Amino acid sequence: MAWVITRLCRDCVDQACVDVCPVECIYAYTGDDHQKFPNQLYIHPEECIDCGACEPECPWEAIYEDVSVPEVLSEDTPLNALTVDNMDDFEVPTPEEQDQPTPEQVSDNKKKWGLEP
Template sequence: MTYVIALPCVDVTDKACLEVCPVECIYEGERMLYIHPDECIDCGACEPECPVEAITFETDTPEEWQHFTAVNAEFFTGLDSPGSGAKRGRTGRDHPFVAELPLQRKA
């Protein structure tokens, strides 16, 4: 099990969750943040920091956002065993599902 970042994060620039993650398992895409499921230790530190309530425990993710569990995991395909979101910095890409979404919020 892991935490998942879902739709409310798309096009949000707040990164408070990055600052509190003790294992740096949150990575920055172009339009949203992603949690690496193999690196997340399920501590829950990120969840209360999210201003748009986009972070949930995998089994608590609302039905309409459950596909974001796969979106988060698949985002890391081909990303070279990252190891640290903070060290990696912005990845310059998003999962195709997220990349194709219409603008969610104005910057």
């Protein structure tokens, strides 16, 4: 089992999750194909040890256990898995300090992606 970064991360990318991952399996895309790999972070499913440490660190509530990814975000599980065969284009990012989103911003982001009505 692995955890999944969903599209709720897109363009938020504060990277709060990166520092807590004990096996450094949370990656940023460094290639040119931004249609295929949008601006978000990705969890390598074969490196993830299923510890769950990243999930509570995400202020945008973007991280789910693979068995719990909501249906509306389900395409993000195979998207994270594409890291496995494309590791030349991924690297562990260096987190930068970011402002915390407000509860309203978190809710608006979920609405944007169809997770909340």
